[in-house]
Amino acid sequence: MIHVTNLSKSYSGVKAVNNVSFEIAKGEIFGLLGPNGAGKSTILNMMSTVLPTDEGIIKVDDLQLNGNAKKFKQLIGVVPQEISLYEELSAYDNLVFWGNLYGIPSKELKERIHTILEMIGLLDRKKDLVKTYSGGMKRRINIAAALLHNPKVLLMDEPTVGIDPQSRNHIFEVIEALNKQGLTIIYTTHYMEEVERLCNRIAIIDSGKIIAQGTQEELKQLVPTQESIQLEFALLSENQVTQLGEKLNLRMIQRENTLTIESSVKELSQIIIACNELNLAIKDIQLQKINLETIFLSLTGKQLRD
Template sequence: MTDDGVITVEGLSKQYDGFKAVDDVSFEIKRGEIFGLLGPNGAGKSTIISILCCLLEPTSGKVTIDGLDVENNAADIKRIIGVVPQEISLYYTLTARENLAFYAKIYGLSGKEMKNRIDELLEMVGLTARADDRVEGYSGGMKRRINIAVALLHNPRILFLDEPSTGVDPQSRKRIYDTIRDLNRQGMTVLLTTHQMEDAEKLCHRIAIVDKGKLIALDSLDGLLKMVGETDIVHVTAKEIPTEAVDIIKKIDKVQKVSLDEGNMTIQLVHGRELLAGIIDTLMDSGAKVESIQIKEPDLETLFLHLTGTRLRR
């Protein structure tokens, strides 16, 4: 581990009945950074975070958190990490304040210290005004914000969030983003898993792209996008696209990849705008019924397609 590394993952693998959910993954998270694991559902992200949280044992490899080995120092690690699971872990018939008090007592808080910490966290996640309402009446985003507050009760140094923006409204998403940034500015190291491009692009200092259990790229957003270069992505929605048309488009100079998925054609190419007219002509001449065409400049979705040959599965 380097001097500024707080989490190291070396050759991590997790196998279930012959299936490798995580396959020889290695990375290091620096102290005080927001680090993202980006990939589709089923890529292995939640398995990785479960091992880091000491909830699963690895099949092989080594993981240390702040110098502590996850297999031998689970109790010590749990004192310094906060975990926000993908599934909401709240008692719906209790109010937000009652939920926080319940978990605070588990962490050993009581009296004025507990009350002050709960008030502070309710303010942080923007739910002071709804603190005494039952959680069952909350929106999905509000429940997730209280879930984050629960994970922060014991003032952890490291925060793990598994798909923090899943099922939330735009207002709650912004509040969650603001909370994560504020915590990071105060020195907290954050690891989040996500299949949402927006989460990774707006929050993370560095992003590890994971697919089918393997780590396929790791860098800052700018560094990752440089891997794509001047590539554009053209998305075509059409009916009855003949194979001959696909073959012709594949042979166009500067077209790098063409994929078909249930009536959607995705074309990865250099200088897409210059070639767009020729691609449309080819499709129309072949008898394809084109419904829409969209051209996108390089982004993380473009990169995922570039690296894997498939679009990011939701």
């Protein structure tokens, strides 16, 4: 349904998006997983016609974005990374404002707002000013605004940033309900738990490039070990990490006093011996099954999050 081919975008000579291609089938939730500055918003902004492309083709079914921006906009709903609502207006009036921008006839708009508010669980609060809403409620209204014109595709840019876990769950439920109704969704995030829960297929993106894509199972096959070992120390210096790396010849990454080592339980005794030789006092050991964060680490040598 969605075809993105060889998409690129530079900002003053720096490639923010570098030759990105992916295909999404109707009814999928497709995740774009990557750290800050990976290029997620730039991709979505090009897909939503906000930013012109430098190179590449974006198509929904047979409709190509270039030259058809107006028609294209009708197919796509956008939930931007920044919440864009009028705080001094009620949720209902905000939605009327957005609906008018889309030129939706007023009777149809009224019905549509009612249906959507009911679905996102905010019908009883529709007359309250947005400034009285929690962060999670504002996010839900932001999602509602993107749905008024009944798009076929929903682009969501980190829709759970800065909200509490309970509201986050509420938003997940909304997304799952929308997807059940047949909406195709692109979801960007730097939280692996979110793509694990929501997405059928995932593209892992770093420095403007897609470094891997597929189902979670397919992505897991891309790395050598299906487990990693996490060690916590009382103290851990960079120098000690380097020495341990030389002794063990395994890939590892340090986060303060914790070290994640790409290895399986078979290497555990060898790891403990090496730590003892370096006088490193182990406080805790955990065996972790492979997950998207360790896959990201394995593919890039970096952490997904700071």
